[in-house]
Amino acid sequence: MGLTQNEKIIVRVDSDIQDLIPDFLKMRRDDIKSIQSALLKNDLRTIEILGHSMKGSGGGYGFDRISEIGGVLEIAAKNDNKEGIKKQTADLSNYLDRVEVVFE
Amino acid sequence: MKILIVDDSESSRLLLERLLNNAGYGGVEMADSAAAAFQKLGMDGSSAPSTEIDLILLDIVMPEMDGIEACGKIKAVDSLRDVPVIMVTAKKDDGNLQRAFDMGAIDYITKPVNKVELLARVRSVLKLKNEMDRRMEVTRHLEAANHQLQLLSALDGLTGIANRRHFDQTFDKEWRRGLRDEFPLSLILTDIDSFKAYNDNYGHQAGDVCLKRVADAISAALKRPGDLVARYGGEEFVVVLPETDKNNAAILAEDIRKKVAAQKIPHGFSKAAEVVTLSLGVATAIPSRSHKPAGLIEAADKALYQAKHEGRNQVRVSH
Numbered sequence: 001m002g003l004t005q006n007e008k009i010i011v012r013v014d015s016d017i018q019d020l021i022p023d024f025l026k027m028r029r030d031d032i033k034s035i036q037s038a039l040l041k042n043d044l045r046t047i048e049i050l051g052h053s054m055k056g057s058g059g060g061y062g063f064d065r066i067s068e069i070g071g072v073l074e075i076a077a078k079n080d081n082k083e084g085i086k087k088q089t090a091d092l093s094n095y096l097d098r099v100e101v102v103f104e
Numbered sequence: 105m106k107i108l109i110v111d112d113s114e115s116s117r118l119l120l121e122r123l124l125n126n127a128g129y130g131g132v133e134m135a136d137s138a139a140a141a142f143q144k145l146g147m148d149g150s151s152a153p154s155t156e157i158d159l160i161l162l163d164i165v166m167p168e169m170d171g172i173e174a175c176g177k178i179k180a181v182d183s184l185r186d187v188p189v190i191m192v193t194a195k196k197d198d199g200n201l202q203r204a205f206d207m208g209a210i211d212y213i214t215k216p217v218n219k220v221e222l223l224a225r226v227r228s229v230l231k232l233k234n235e236m237d238r239r240m241e242v243t244r245h246l247e248a249a250n251h252q253l254q255l256l257s258a259l260d261g262l263t264g265i266a267n268r269r270h271f272d273q274t275f276d277k278e279w280r281r282g283l284r285d286e287f288p289l290s291l292i293l294t295d296i297d298s299f300k301a302y303n304d305n306y307g308h309q310a311g312d313v314c315l316k317r318v319a320d321a322i323s324a325a326l327k328r329p330g331d332l333v334a335r336y337g338g339e340e341f342v343v344v345l346p347e348t349d350k351n352n353a354a355i356l357a358e359d360i361r362k363k364v365a366a367q368k369i370p371h372g373f374s375k376a377a378e379v380v381t382l383s384l385g386v387a388t389a390i391p392s393r394s395h396k397p398a399g400l401i402e403a404a405d406k407a408l409y410q411a412k413h414e415g416r417n418q419v420r421v422s423h
Contacts, residue, residue, distance in 0.1 A: 014219070016126050017119065024115055052165060053113035056194060059216030060119045067216050 008100050013062035015103040024061050028054065029096060035073075035089050039082065047085055048077035065095055105230060106131035106156060110141040110171065111163035111192065120161060120217065127223050133157070138169035138177075147181055157187055159230055162209070164193045164200055172204050179208035186236070188229045192217070260335040262312055263319035271334035271342055275397060278346045282391030289391055290353035292343040293404040294322070294360070294384040297416040299339035301373040302380070314380060315339065318364055325360045342404075350388040350421060357384045357419040365417065376416035383411040387422035 013021060031050050038046040054070025069092050076084030107129055109120045114136070121132045135141035142148050145157060160178070164171040171191060178184050191204045191212040201212055210232075213225050254261050258270035266274070275291075282289045296302070296318060303311040315335075322333045322341055336342040343360070345353050361382055369380040376383075385408025389400045403422040411420040 016219075017122050020118055020122055023118075027115060049112075049167060052194075053115065056163075056192075056215035057113055057115040057119060060116070060218075061216075064216075 007098065009065075009095065009098045010100055010102055011062050012102050012104050017061065018103050021061065021101055024057075025096060025099075028066065028092065032089055032093055032096075035085065039085060044077045044080060048074050051075075051077055051088075062101075063099070066092070069095070105129050105158050106133060107226070108133045108135060108141065108144055108157045108160045110135045110138065110160065110166075110174070112136055112166045113163070116163065116192075116215070116217075120222070123217070123219050123222055124226070127226075129226070137166060138171070138174035141174060142177070145178065145181075145184060147178070147184070157184075158233060159226065160187060160189045161213075161226075162189050162191055163215075164191055164204065172200060172207055175204060175209050176207040186233070188233050190225060190229060260319075263316050263335055265319045265323060265341075266332055266334035268334065268336060271332070271336060271344065274332050274334070275344055275401075278344055279391045279397040279400075281346070283393065285347075286390055287347040288349045288388050289400065290345040290348040290350065290386065290388040291400055291404040292345070292353060292357045292360070292384055292386050293336065293401070293408045294341050294343070294357075294382045295408060295412070296339045297376040297381045297383055297412075298371065298374040301375075302371055305373050314369055317367055317369060318380065318382070321363045321367055322360050325356065325363050327356075342401075348388070350386070353386050353388055354419060354421050357386045357421075360384065361417070361419055374416075381417035383408060383416045384419045385409065385411055385422065386419060 031054065035047050035050060038044070038050075051070045051073030055067050055074055056070070058064065058066030058068075058070055069088050073085060073088045075081075076088060107124055109117050109124075109132060111117050111120070117134050117136070121134060124132050133144055135144050139148075141160070141162075162171040162175055166174075175189050175191070178187070178189065188210045189208065191201065191209045192215055193201060193204075193212055194215050204212065211225055211229055213222055258266055260267040278289055296314070299311070299314075302314060306314075319333070319335065319341065322343065326333060326343070330346045331348075332344040334342050334344070343356075345356065348356075361384055364382050365377070365379060367380065371378065371380045374381065385404045385406065387400055387403035387407055389395060389403070391397070407420040407422040411418050414420070
């Protein structure tokens with residue numbers, strides 16, 4: 001603990017997949033937009049699928065936190081927990097702002 | 105090696121593709137749903153599969169059709185039955201996993217994927233498939249060789265008695281010996297009565313069993329080591345009797361006829377009796393250069409024809 005809201009988060013990623021990272025992160029930002037729009041339409045199924053997808057792929061790219069958020073999102077959507085969805089989405093946005101990738 | 109990745113998540117597909125490419129697996133195909141996968145596999149009937157897939161990585165949770173159902177459908181197709189399927193699943197998914205194995209999946213990996221685990225599983229599954237393919241190849245070769253061997257050998261595969269080829273050789277040999285010794289050579293040509301009807305009504309497997317029993321019965325009737333019974337045709341047998349005159353040949357033929365009838369193999373569709381019977385034609389000759397050996401076979405054949413014509417289940421002797 002002890003991280004401030006704006007401290008950088010360093011993530012080490014295998015250089016084998018270096019060129020896939022920018023697109024991956026961009027698609028997660030797109031996911032945030034999709035989730036917000038789905039919330040307005042009360043389309044929880046879409047949010048569930050996005051969360052599940054994030055859960056399955058995040059850690060594979062090196063972003064365990066994204067897998068974590070995705071898992072919670074999926075459950076929140078299943079339980080019609082809109083507050084939970086909003087929180088996870090905010091956490092994801094914050095994370096994406098702070099993450100810095102180091103290739104090795 | 106062509107690997108098919110089936111996953112509705114684009115990020116997952118791209119990652120798997122990259123990891124596999126980097127490990128040297130060049131031919132990676134992708135599908136974003138079960139339906140798309142079926143198309144790639146040629147299952148939807150629209151076209152033949154574009155490439156031969158060696159391995160399928162199949163995500164379990166997908167909208168519309170899930171991976172388990174998809175696995176079941178793929179394994180149900182004959183030509184795809186042996187393509188190995190590795191399920192890709194979120195951790196702690198035991199219930200689903202059991203069902204996936206029941207549907208024919210061979211292994212699983214968990215998501216998010218770990219590069220080392222993924223490559224180890226893929227490598228071991230492909231190695232296993234390779235070995236199985238080679239083994240099937242060897243089996244095919246063995247079966248072909250076996251078939252060749254049967255053709256070249258002297259025995260009829262079904263009944264175990266001499267085959268036609270062996271009869272031809274033996275008869276020729278006995279004829280030439282008869283030319284020197286001037287002893288009579290006899291032939292019995294015989295044919296199962298209404299055998300076509302037997303096959304049509306009881307089936308070919310029963311027909312084969314019947315042929316075997318008749319062959320055994322005829323063999324049992326032969327007395328001397330020089331006597332030979334062979335399968336002459338589909339339901340025809342021939343007996344070669346060196347140094348045997350017409351009378352003795354006729355006695356033996358009648359003995360054979362009785363022995364086969366005594367088997368009491370039921371035949372509800374025979375024109376001759378209620379059991380399987382034989383018609384037999386006997387012919388004898390002292391081999392001489394002025395006659396052809398084929399002439400003796402012809403004479404036996406004519407006698408056989410007579411036996412059939414006069415009611416079947418009997419012996420007729422050529423004069």
